[in-house]
Amino acid sequence: xxxxxxxxxxxxxxxxxxxxxxxxxxxxxxxxxxxxxxxxxxxxxxxxxxxxxxxxxxxxxxxxxxxxxxxxxxxxxxxxxxxxxxxxxxxxxxxxxxxxxxxxxxxxxxxxxxxxxxxxxxxxxxxxxxxxxxxxxxxxxxxxxxxxxxxxxxxxxxxxxxxxxxxxxxxxxxxxxxxxxxxxxxxxxxxxxxxxxxxxxxxxxxxxxxxxxxxxxxxxxxxxxxxxxxxxxxxxxxxxxxxxxxxxxxxxxxxxxxxxxxxxxxxxxxxxxxxxxxxxxxxxxxxxxxxxxxxxxxxxxxxxxxxxxxxxxxxxxxxxxxxxxxxxxxxxxxxxxxxxxxxxxxxxxxxxxxxxxxxxxxxxxxxxxxxxxxxxxxxxxxxxxxxxxxxxxxxxxxxxxxxx
Numbered sequence: 466x467x468x469x470x471x472x473x474x475x476x477x478x479x480x481x482x483x484x485x486x487x488x489x490x491x492x493x494x495x496x497x498x499x500x501x502x503x504x505x506x507x508x509x510x511x512x513x514x515x516x517x518x519x520x521x522x523x524x525x526x527x528x529x530x531x532x533x534x535x536x537x538x539x540x541x542x543x544x545x546x547x548x549x550x551x552x553x554x555x556x557x558x559x560x561x562x563x564x565x566x567x568x569x570x571x572x573x574x575x576x577x578x579x580x581x582x583x584x585x586x587x588x589x590x591x592x593x594x595x596x597x598x599x600x601x602x603x604x605x606x607x608x609x610x611x612x613x614x615x616x617x618x619x620x621x622x623x624x625x626x627x628x629x630x631x632x633x634x635x636x637x638x639x640x641x642x643x644x645x646x647x648x649x650x651x652x653x654x655x656x657x658x659x660x661x662x663x664x665x666x667x668x669x670x671x672x673x674x675x676x677x678x679x680x681x682x683x684x685x686x687x688x689x690x691x692x693x694x695x696x697x698x699x700x701x702x703x704x705x706x707x708x709x710x711x712x713x714x715x716x717x718x719x720x721x722x723x724x725x726x727x728x729x730x731x732x733x734x735x736x737x738x739x740x741x742x743x744x745x746x747x748x749x750x751x752x753x754x755x756x757x758x759x760x761x762x763x764x765x766x767x768x769x770x771x772x773x774x775x776x777x778x779x780x781x782x783x784x785x786x787x788x789x790x791x792x793x794x795x796x797x798x799x800x801x802x803x804x805x806x807x808x809x810x811x812x813x814x815x816x817x818x819x820x821x822x823x824x825x826x827x828x829x830x831x832x833x834x835x836x837x838x839x840x841x842x843x844x845x846x847x848x849x850x851x852x853x854x855x856x857x858x859x860x861x862x863x864x865x866x867x868x869x
Contacts, residue, residue: 489855493721493750494796495787503781504790508768511779517758518776521767522784529767530759530778532813537759537778538562539815556698559757559815566814572691573699573818576679582821585624586829592620593830597837606844609865610716613834618711621826622704627678628667636663661701668696679703707819713752713853713861714823715830720850720865721749722831723843725798732800733835742800743827748807749798752860754783756811782808838869 489496499522502509507523521527530537539559558569575581600612616634623633639656668680672693675681680696691699722729732742758777765772772778781788786807787796810817817823834841843850844866851863 490754490783490852490860492852493717493724495783499781499784500788500793501791503784503788508770510770516777517779519770519772519778520781521778522781522788523768524785526767527756527780527782527785527808528812530780531756531808531811531815533765534563534566534814536761536763536765538762539757539759541758556695556700557702558699558818559702563814569695569699570814570818572683572687573703575686576682577818577821579821582825586825588624589621589826590829592617592624593826593833596620597833601837605868606866607868609719609834609867610712610862611864613830614712614715614719614865617715617826617830618708619704621711621822622707625679625703625822626667626700627671627676627681632663636660639663661697664697664700665693668693668700671696703819707823709859709861710752711823711826713859714747714750714827716862716865717750717752717860718746718827718831719834719841719867720862721746721798723841723867724847728798728800729835729841732831736832736835738800739828739832740824741802741805743824743831744805744807745798745800745802746827746831747809748786748805749796750860751783751786751807751809753809753811753858754781754860756780756782757815782811838867841867841869844868 491497503522503524508519508521508526511517511520521530540562541560556569558566558573561569596613596617599616600607600609603612619636619638620633623636628636639660671678671680672684675684680700683691683696683699722732728742732738756779758779761772761774761776761778763774786809789796810820810823850865853859853861853863
């Protein structure tokens, strides 16, 4: 133990050598040593440059931090209250702490119940069938990412929001371009501004003439208690948060099955396992490797360590979902696994509000691909696939050429 010059408290500085880059991957797998780190140093002080003070990789430690909204904040660290307001996206629940988070979450929660999701299930099925048609017409080989994985989440988001059909493809395209790391900064900014401006006009129109979509229901049920800026932020967070994560899951979920032909064959033979398969793929892929950083609001003891006010904790969802202690059998994909307790959707009050929608979308999409394309397989050597850069917030794959 050495002394922390900022706080005067002894901290686990001598274990820095054990810190594994917990957001990196080796193909689909976590980096070697992450399981050992999780078992031996589940909460460790970070002494390198940057905003992070602590790294949590143990299941109990991660859940303790993410589940404690009274003593940990998701608001980005800021030197002044004015700076904090500037970097907070209005209407995005992830950027708020209680009680504002509680109010926004209560607005959204009724719109993402299983009953409400069943209302749009038929529309989601039609979107997926349409994209399967496009992919089939493209002929063999076809890039599953281009024809299937990338378009679907944006179109589903547009359906949830009630975006007119004539506008859906263009709006989804602008959101896609605004978040593609291979686009120039100015092009991304222009697309993001176009996307935000459209949503502002859309919210104003729904305020004047509500329909039966998500925003209209919020207007109808809450009136002026929710502002137009909050509605724009809520709509943008529903679209944006779901798209990148779902794109990653659609592409990598299919790839994981192709990497495990025994599991793919089992799922073809026993389609009733699809619900379990989706949970196992969510765990195995863990498209969001690290939760949004949490900042301590007060002194907090987690395990054997004291986290000081203002210190920032990074929580590894990948370690919780995929980490294995030394000597344990290696992690593997098993769609028959029961009682999976993954944290792919997070934990605590910021647990993904759209989890029911994501599960439904994945279930329909995977079933559709397996039904439409018997004998689905990679059309290129595995080494030619391009994964997203490791610094991106969401794990994903750029191309997935397949044939059948």
